[in-house]
Amino acid sequence: MSGLRLRGVTKSFGSVKVIKGVDLDVADKEFVVFVGPSGCGKSTLLRMIAGLESVTAGELHIGDKLMNDVDPSRRGIAMVFQSYALYPHMTVRENMGFALRFAGVAKPEIQRQVQEAARILELEPLLDRLPRALSGGQRQRVAIGRAIVRHPEVFLFDEPLSNLDAELRVHMRIELARLHKELKTTIIYVTHDQVEAMTLADKIVVLRDGIIEQVGTPLQLYDDPDNLFVAGFIGSPKMNFLKGVIVEGGVRLPGHGDVVVPAREVAAAGTPVTVGLRPEHFAQGGPAMIGVRVELVEHLGGETYAYARHGQSELMTLATNNARDLAAGDTYEARFDPAELLVFGADGKRLR
Amino acid sequence: MSTLEQAVDLDHAIVARRTGPSLNLPALIRRALVYVLLSVAAFVSVFPFLWMIVSATNASPDIVTGKATIGEALLTNVVGFFTQVDAPRIFWNSAFLAIVGTLLTLAVSSLAGYGFEVFRSRFREKIFGGMLLMLSIPFAALMVPLFVMMANLKLINTYAAIILPGIASIFIIFYFRQATKAFPHELRDAARIDGLKEWQIFLHIYLPVMRSTYAAAIIIVFMANWNNYLWPLIVLQTNEQKTITLVIQSLSSAYYPDYGVIMVGTILATLPTLVIFFVLQRRFVEGLLGSVK
Numbered sequence: 001m002s003g004l005r006l007r008g009v010t011k012s013f014g015s016v017k018v019i020k021g022v023d024l025d026v027a028d029k030e031f032v033v034f035v036g037p038s039g040c041g042k043s044t045l046l047r048m049i050a051g052l053e054s055v056t057a058g059e060l061h062i063g064d065k066l067m068n069d070v071d072p073s074r075r076g077i078a079m080v081f082q083s084y085a086l087y088p089h090m091t092v093r094e095n096m097g098f099a100l101r102f103a104g105v106a107k108p109e110i111q112r113q114v115q116e117a118a119r120i121l122e123l124e125p126l127l128d129r130l131p132r133a134l135s136g137g138q139r140q141r142v143a144i145g146r147a148i149v150r151h152p153e154v155f156l157f158d159e160p161l162s163n164l165d166a167e168l169r170v171h172m173r174i175e176l177a178r179l180h181k182e183l184k185t186t187i188i189y190v191t192h193d194q195v196e197a198m199t200l201a202d203k204i205v206v207l208r209d210g211i212i213e214q215v216g217t218p219l220q221l222y223d224d225p226d227n228l229f230v231a232g233f234i235g236s237p238k239m240n241f242l243k244g245v246i247v248e249g250g251v252r253l254p255g256h257g258d259v260v261v262p263a264r265e266v267a268a269a270g271t272p273v274t275v276g277l278r279p280e281h282f283a284q285g286g287p288a289m290i291g292v293r294v295e296l297v298e299h300l301g302g303e304t305y306a307y308a309r310h311g312q313s314e315l316m317t318l319a320t321n322n323a324r325d326l327a328a329g330d331t332y333e334a335r336f337d338p339a340e341l342l343v344f345g346a347d348g349k350r351l352r
Numbered sequence: 353m354s355t356l357e358q359a360v361d362l363d364h365a366i367v368a369r370r371t372g373p374s375l376n377l378p379a380l381i382r383r384a385l386v387y388v389l390l391s392v393a394a395f396v397s398v399f400p401f402l403w404m405i406v407s408a409t410n411a412s413p414d415i416v417t418g419k420a421t422i423g424e425a426l427l428t429n430v431v432g433f434f435t436q437v438d439a440p441r442i443f444w445n446s447a448f449l450a451i452v453g454t455l456l457t458l459a460v461s462s463l464a465g466y467g468f469e470v471f472r473s474r475f476r477e478k479i480f481g482g483m484l485l486m487l488s489i490p491f492a493a494l495m496v497p498l499f500v501m502m503a504n505l506k507l508i509n510t511y512a513a514i515i516l517p518g519i520a521s522i523f524i525i526f527y528f529r530q531a532t533k534a535f536p537h538e539l540r541d542a543a544r545i546d547g548l549k550e551w552q553i554f555l556h557i558y559l560p561v562m563r564s565t566y567a568a569a570i571i572i573v574f575m576a577n578w579n580n581y582l583w584p585l586i587v588l589q590t591n592e593q594k595t596i597t598l599v600i601q602s603l604s605s606a607y608y609p610d611y612g613v614i615m616v617g618t619i620l621a622t623l624p625t626l627v628i629f630f631v632l633q634r635r636f637v638e639g640l641l642g643s644v645k
Contacts, residue, residue, distance in 0.1 A: 047541075050545060051544075051545075052544060052545070071547075072545045072547075073544070073546065073547030073548075074547075078545065079545050081538045081541065083538050085536065085538035085541065086542075087539065087561070088561055089560040098546055099545075099546035099547060102546055102548060
């Protein structure tokens with residue numbers, strides 16, 4: 001039974017600091033996803049938890065034990081790699097039983113464990129094949145099976161689905177969610193795909209440049225982001241951002257006829273801000289309105305997205321509540337509820 | 353024209369080109385030239401073997417006059433070879449030196465190549481660069497100091513004198529370092545999490561995964577060891593340790609060299625490398641291509 005506790009954890013490679021002080025608590029049996037753009041340090045942090053990279057400073061506890069200098073095999077963890085890292089010269093059965101064999105577990109017991117894991121993952125017919133005779137999805141399941149037989153207290157996944165095709169990825173995502181329910185263990189999962197993060201996580205940790213930007217449940221991050229980065233990173237299609245200035249009673253958005261949108265008083269009048277509106281906020285309509293010029297329309301059948309500009313703004317994405325007759329070149333009255341508006345200061349911090 | 357029609361058309365064009373009435377003159381000449389060149393190259397590489405085999409069947413005077421047809425002296429030559437030299441002894445010497453030398457060279461040099469690639473250290477590239485520089489020193493320049501070294505160690509006339517200098521082969525270290533670049537580092541990570549120590553990773557994961565690389569290295573090192581002539585000539589001064597290459601040379605420096613006998617010896621000396629090569633051939637090609645799957 002094991003959670004994790006990280007306190008002031010840093011990592012440097014020579015003079016380059018890649019993890020710049022991370023404090024994080026992971027509860028027992030929690031599914032935590034580290035997400036962030038490439039180079040944000042999420043994989044390094046995972047490898048530090050695994051013991052594959054040393055901890056430069058700070059404390060790393062797994063369960064109640066300080067694990068900074070403990071060998072990877074003694075941390076009670078198992079890891080699934082992006083490339084699966086199956087031993088190519090061993091059959092599926094040998095791959096899955098390898099760690100146990102090295103730990104000196106008796107043969108019949110290994111056999112039982114491997115069978116059990118193979119049953120959970122529906123790998124029984126493949127047990128005597130070599131990895132090269134398996135498809136990508138099957139290899140992935142073997143890699144997970146290899147982790148399961150060790151009965152770890154914490155599972156670590158390093159971008160496990162990124163080598164699979166889109167359809168299989170969706171399938172494996174559901175499998176992983178099911179597996180988490182069945183195994184009832186702590187999982188730490190690294191991905192750069194925010195959809196994976198949203199769908200799998202109990203808790204998302206958004207990382208950028210070696211620091212944690214925000215921690216929260218998927219919907220907390222979606223509805224209530226702390227800063228521009230999290231607001232822009234979580235959600236698909238992305239949140240729209242418009243430059244504006246705080247005025248009395250609202251935010252002025254320069255563009256066609258300077259729309260003033262009512263907003264709570266979050267800063268002194270005259271403060272330059274960025275406002276964020278999610279595409280679907282425009283589908284619900286509301287009292288506030290900005291006029292936009294449509295540049296491109298995407299008909300998905302169930303929903304129609306318009307890509308449009310408000311004055312000189314960046315290209316915005318608007319859900320239109322399936323306005324099927326919309327065409328490029330149209331002007332469109334984008335209506336929304338001003339209560340949905342998120343306001344960010346010049347430094348990117350959310351103004352609440 | 354629909355894309356399907358275009359595709360069919362293209363197909364016809366390709367077939368026409370392959371089947372040839374439209375094969376124009378310059379292309380024909382180019383092809384002929386290629387065949388002529390390849391034939392010459394094939395002849396140059398195969399002829400010595402043919403000559404060796406044909407000569408082994410002829411008596412020495414016939415060989416000297418350039419007789420190029422199969423003769424009837426094979427049995428005489430074979431008997432001559434086995435009476436003139438202590439065949440079991442010299443083949444044992446050659447085999448022992450080649451096999452033990454190959455095993456030790458692979459053990460030490462592959463470990464070094466693996467280490468150079470896998471472990472980070474501040475001086476790694478400098479040391480490696482220095483080693484590569486040493487590759488450019490010709491063996492002739494090392495011969496005398498090496499001999500003095502062996503003499504000081506009292507190793508003259510021992511197998512060790514032949515095996516030891518070759519164990520840390522810079523070329524093989526380099527070869528293994530290059531090959532290790534294709535060894536997925538995640539396999540090491542996975543093995544570490546599975547509880548393997550560094551030496552166990554090398555033994556249980558790296559070695560079996562890289563067997564093609566090892567096969568290619570075995571061929572290269574075994575051939576070099578088996579055919580090694582100059583260094584054994586220097587450090588082996590008694591007849592007990594002499595290898596097949598030395599013995600063949602001593603046969604040909606006789607007052608009346610019997611070329612038939614020499615050719616029998618040469619054929620016998622060629623066989624082991626041929627066998628090794630054909631057994632490991634497929635892996636040899638894989639190894640040189642660097643295939644880790």
